[in-house]
Amino acid sequence: MAPLHNRVNRNEMKERLYAETEPRTTFSFYRYFDIPDPKAFRDQLYEGLSALDVFGRVYVAKEGINGQASVPASKLESCRAFLYATPGLDGLRLNVAVDNDGKSFWVLKIKVRDKIVADGIDDPDFSVTQTGHYVDARRFNELAADPDTVLIDMRNHYEYEVGHFDGALEVPSDTFREQLPMAVDMLKGQEDKNIIMYCTGGIRCEKASAWMLHKGFRNVFHLEGGIIEYTNKARAWGLPNRFKGKNFVFDDRMGERISDDVIARCHQCGEPCDTHTNCANDGCHLLFIQCPRCAEAYKGCCSEACRDGELPEKPSLPHKSRKRRPNPGTKISI
Incomplete structure (x- = not known):
């Protein structure tokens, strides 16, 4: 069996990345589902992804998986096939990066965590599987155009600062765990309004939508695939782009240009x-x-x-x- 962790110096790995001649594809993915043995699941992932020369950062917990990675372009479909063949990941959505130079990661790290998104929730009655309704780019634009729709950005302040959807409310914090109760307080009295939540790739707004439903809000939606999927679909379908500025990303690029606006x-x-x-x-x-x-x-x-x-x-x-x-x-x- 191959080593289940990286043994090469970080600087050397970065030099190898920039010396590569084949382009890489950067992508992200997540799924909430029950993983009884996160350590065994983690080791299985590491062995398979490492064999495909995947670099990136992946978190595994009992509640699911969350990852951002890059793979040589010629191995993208092999990587997809490996993930689909992994129990619980069949049909997993891979969010391909908007600005896709592939120079995003230079080492593979897969870690076991208590949760794939730290939320501070200790309510035993809360279920992350009871989520709001998915909306794609087309439906998002339709709902967002309604003045009675409340659009909530579930990303951190430094992400919102450089780019966000027109009319989106900021939940002013630098941690998701702080934002959840803040969002509930901000929207008190609007329990019957259409509320759309969004984030970078979907993982935070999906959990946030479940939390809002748990707290008594009734018409909660979340953007499928987040800003990344929205941008790709809006371009493919010829839709107006409602996002202004840059999408902050958690890798070496630190941002994807979505529109020419500098806000x-x-x-x-x-x-x-x-x-x-x-x-x-x-x-x-x-x-x-x-x-x-x-x-x-x-x-x-x-x-x-x-x-x-x-x-x-x-x-x-x-x-x-x-x-x-x-x-x-x-x-x-x-």
Whole structure:
């Protein structure tokens, strides 16, 4: 049996990725279903995906699976066949990336977690399988055009900041577990309205729709496949694109351009910009938005102190998302 974890130095793996000549396809996937033995399921996945030269980050829990990955383009269908042949994953939707240069991951990591999306829910009566109604891109546009529809973005603040659907409400937080009770409080008194929830690939808004139904909301919908599937389908079907800006993604790309609109601003000078970066100071790695001019002036750092080799006690940037985050491709969570 092949080793069930990576044994090659991270830097060497990244060098190998950029030396590849065959294009890669980046994709994401998830499914909520019961996995009695997550460790055994994890090992089976690692062995099969590793054999297909898949790179990425996959989480396995008793409630299901959540993954983002890239695969050599010639092996995409073999990868799909392997996943479909895995118990519980037949017909799994693979969300192919919008900006698909394939340079998103350089190592395969599959980890067992308590949940595939940390939600803070400890209510024994809650079931993630009792979800709202799926809507595809066409139905989403129809419902979103109704002024009585409430559109809820179930992503973190730093994701919403660079791109979101027209008219979507932000649940201002940097963690999904905080957003769930906030969403319920925000929508009190609107239990009978049509509520559409969306996120990057569908995993968070699906669970959120189940939570809203559990809390007494009656007409809850969630966008099938999230922003990624919406964009691909809207383009394929010739539909108007209601998403403005960039879709933040949790890999080395840090964003997919959905529309030409730049709706965010540099956190240092205030100029229009939607390029995320991690502070180049190894003791900081704050996630923030930085324009090319400030990147040069601050040498990729978030402040003069970080640029000069110091680490400020608190980030001083004028924006809500103040979390210190590691480099993309490591431990970024949703």
